[in-house]
Amino acid sequence: MAAGVAAWLPFARAAAIGWMPVANCPMPLAPADKNKRQDELIVLNVSGRRFQTWRTTLERYPDTLLGSTEKEFFFNEDTKEYFFDRDPEVFRCVLNFYRTGKLHYPRYECISAYDDELAFYGILPEIIGDCCYEEYKDRKRENAERLMDDNDSENNQESMPSLSFRQTMWRAFENPHTSTLALVFYYVTGFFIAVSVITNVVETVPCGTVPGSKELPCGERYSVAFFCLDTACVMIFTVEYLLRLFAAPSRYRFIRSVMSIIDVVAIMPYYIGLVMTNNEDVSGAFVTLRVFRVFRIFKFSRHSQGLRILGYTLKSCASELGFLLFSLTMAIIIFATVMFYAEKGSSASKFTSIPASFWYTIVTMTTLGYGDMVPKTIAGKIFGSICSLSGVLVIALPVPVIVSNFSRIYHQNQRADKRRAQKKARLARIRVAKTGSSNAYLHSKRNGLLNEALELTGTSEEEHLGKTASLIESQHHHLLHCLEKTTNHEFIDEQMFEQNCMESSMQNYPSTRSPSLSSHSGLTTTCCSRRSKKTTHLPNSNLPATRLRSMQELSTIHIQGSEQPSLTTSRSSLNLKADDGLRPNCRTSQITTAIISIPTPPALTPEGESRPPPASPGPNTNIPSVASNVVKVSAL
């Protein structure tokens, strides 16, 4: 019910007394107002700005957040007000909707922010009043187009892992930047199109005289050479067309598309010429067919985006062009008729018929003015000048529409390209932030471990490494820690992962100690499956890396050891069980009995680790610098 009407309900009910005398049946009982409470003022605190309104105002629209019991979820008991952590500016519009029944859209507001707010308050955007609805719809459509553009380009660029050969070929054709082969193909076809067009042009240039005959065009003088060139070009074009036909996802649609028609028209004359014999009758038609060879130049539109935009503009302005044509035709007919009858009287007039005057009218209206037909009578001259003036007007009118269309489409394309370029940078930044968060976990894990190590070794130092993370962060890290415990694997960062695989592979293949062994997924399986068979003594260069790893293992055991009553037993068990193979412990529920082998020789006790200072990951050094040291060493 609209806002104002609810206020008149008591009046309508009171006026119902007028029916009572004529009523046939007894009246139903009136609904009792159970909680007959006074209409109270509600305070709505939206991000600090307080709005006040009557409760009944809000209850006018019971299917929105403010009008239903949903707002009780936002009631603050302490201050006895409803607190919403949202934008106060938009809330002003929303509250006005309750008061007046009309929802307005403020022009300065971002469309998606406004939509979000409306969704939050449970208000359908259709209720926006007529005064603002047009603007709202326009902005929304613009936004939707922009999002669709983004999505389209995203879909084009997403690398699907398993594409069939046909699909890869089609993608290579449509988007030459996907692979070098596609790029090569693109440039080769472009080159051959250019060659073909140039030969067509040069064929007709007079090439100097052969002694004993008149001047010949180059095409006839070097006919063999030109024929070979033409054959080569047509072969390339045919192969390209057939490949595209094969790769097209929908062959029927491909055949009907404009580009394929241009392709066919470009190569048909050659084949027809091959088939036809040198017959006098048909050679005339054959010559006409050669004209179609010039359509090869349209094949360039695949290579040039500007051409495509021009074509698209003409297509989208088809109605304007049609209008232009129609009005021109009208004006031509009118003026041609007038000029004909005006010039009929004069002698030796070139205006022999109305169709003959068409030429004069067109030339005059487009302000060309060749001068091969000029009016001689006074009336003719007057009408001729009117003709040229109106010509300027009629042509100038639709042209700006076409130009503005072209400009809009061109700028849209520019914007799409710019956005695509920016998107890459944006995604890269988002990815950096994401790795930042995962690195934060690893970093805090090391710090947390080191903190625990400090506690466990009984030092009563108050200083904790790094600041204590916020509660949310520590809870998040606890969650990730639980995941680690569930799977009994730890998170490490990329560098250490690659190092682990590199050194384990280097251990297994001591002859091929090439640093180019990167951690491919195939390599990981080999390096992990061979882990248990390691028996070789490690060369010196690998010591710091493994020491770091053993530090990790040590710290893992520390965590697990903290569950055990005595710490020393775990450390001694470390020494005793140094030579055990790596036993993957898959029991999630049992935490205490994880045994991880230390691949270093037993002499390297935890105490001994702190001896060589530069490479030691002692409890107080900065772990990332150690990692960088390690990287330098093992990259030998």
Added chain:
Amino acid sequence: MSSCSRRCKLGFVKFAQTIFKLITGTLSKDKIEDELEMTMVCHRPEGLEQLEAQTNFTKRELQVLYRGFKNECPSGVVNEETFKQIYAQFFPHGDASTYAHYLFNAFDTTQTGSVKFEDFVTALSILLRGTVHEKLRWTFNLYDINKDGYINKEEMMDIVKAIYDMMGKYTYPVLKEDTPRQHVDVFFQKMDKNKDGIVTLDEFLESCQEDDNIMRSLQLFQNVI
């Protein structure tokens, strides 16, 4: 054949219309896009008092939960996509989408494809404030992917694989191909008492209650809110 001729006729009519429009120069109107406005599924939860009675949360806790819920999903329901996105933010290392899918199915008790606030809060109430029995039953329901009352090895494999997917690639020690399978084998060895290849609810409850570590870890998230 008749459809072909009909199509030809339609095409011809359209062509004639286009020519006519060109000749008479009618400027084309903006295509009035029939925008099917997505009917905003706006769901209002039941009253605060009712929810407080149905779950083990206090009013204040429900308010906090609802505010977070409404922030992510103003329409009042979570669909699977949103759920996966939210869940993936907590596990940036790996791919959380498979596990989020199973979680979503466990939350969506009525299998409607969307989780309302009531479902959300009911499940949270079980997980955080429920009895051990209820928690274990909820977990059994999570593992039972096809909801047939039994967990077989394939279902367990899927769940464990999903959990391992969340770890991502960079782990220490490096994840082998058969780590999940070994994990599942150990699990089945423990849980499947009568060795018939499936775990029923009773077997599950019994085995879990025997294990102290599991019992202890179930109490881990008592003070989440």
